[in-house]
């Protein structure tokens with residue numbers, strides 16, 4: 069980190085990543101009164117934002133507020149920023165963000181918008197940020213909830229969870245992103261909030277598969293409900309708070325992602341359920357469907373802690389082990405009988 073000190077009176081925020089959520093969250097912050105510089109690795113996006121106030125590739129038809137600018141220059145993006153927001157696909161976060169360690173100011177608050185678990189290390193994204201940027205947990209914040217980028221970019225009302233073990237950092241971020249259409253709630257359960265964000269993507273994949281296979285709402289409700297049970301089971305073992313799972317970052321995000329055709333995870337699952345290969349489904353979906361990779365790291369985490377996650381295991385089997393949808397359906401439905409309340 070630099071010895072640079074952040075001017076706490078400034079409203080300058082850096083957003084690292086110019087995809088659909090990074091760009092949308094930049095617009096939210098600007099609507100809340102911040103001056104936002106988006107760091108993009110694509111020069112054409114920086115040029116387009118300056119010339120037309122759009123990012124058509126990731127947010128078609130959306131005009132960005134005047135408070136959003138974009139640059140490919142990492143130092144320029146974070147210079148003087150009191151908040152630094154990371155919105156990079158989870159599996160690329162470590163490598164992409166490493167050069168920022170020397171640039172982010174010593175007392176900046178760092179925010180993760182990312183919903184994944186790193187392959188190989190099984191780290192949650194705030195743990196990756198702590199290691200890569202050298203930021204202590206009390207200045208690390210996670211934002212997660214039912215937050216489909218396209219709806220928020222259209223300024224449709226929603227709420228989110230702003231989670232940190234540092235109460236001051238959480239309040240600062242909540243104040244910075246509060247607008248008439250975006251309502252943040254603070255929370256101190258970083259483990260639970262982050263796990264919910266990553267694991268719901270896997271459940272959304274499986275719901276998509278079921279819908280692509282032609283199954284209806286009973287199947288969807290079953291996968292969502294039992295999905296929440298297995299996410300909760302892992303979360304509690306990892307030290308999360310039980311209330312988080314029925315909150316916005318838990319049930320809320322699970323509902324939004326599993327129900328909406330806007331969700332990339334849902335769409336990708338649906339393509340596979342309709343019979344497409346994984347490679348073709350990735351191309352057809354476009355954008356980042358985090359659950360495809362995170363299902364493996366989440367399952368690894370669960371196995372390491374002796375926790376059963378049959379739906380996540382089903383995702384791994386279908387997406388990475390070449391098992392068919394029908395074979396996996398039979399295996400899930402044929403699991404040994406047990407009381408519902410046994411978890």
Ligand SMILES: NC(=O)C1=CN([C@@H]2O[C@H](COP(=O)(O)OP(=O)(O)OC[C@H]3O[C@@H](n4cnc5c(N)ncnc54)[C@H](O)[C@@H]3O)[C@@H](O)[C@H]2O)C=CC1
Nearest residue numbers: 085086087088089090155160164182183215216217355356
């Ligand atoms: N799109 C959404 O509705 C929401 C997304 N998220 C999460 O936000 C994170 C970012 O997702 P999106 O912005 O939606 O993704 P996206 O697919 O729209 O964009 C990804 C961005 O990261 C950049 N990128 C991709 N690979 C990279 C690499 N190897 N190195 C450097 N940059 C790279 C791309 O150029 C692009 O700017 C994900 O973890 C996602 O789960 C969370 C809430 C809502």
Ligand SMILES: O=C(CO)COP(=O)(O)O
Nearest residue numbers: 213214215216331332333
């Ligand atoms: O996290 C999201 C909504 O809260 C976005 O979901 P997808 O990444 O599946 O589009």
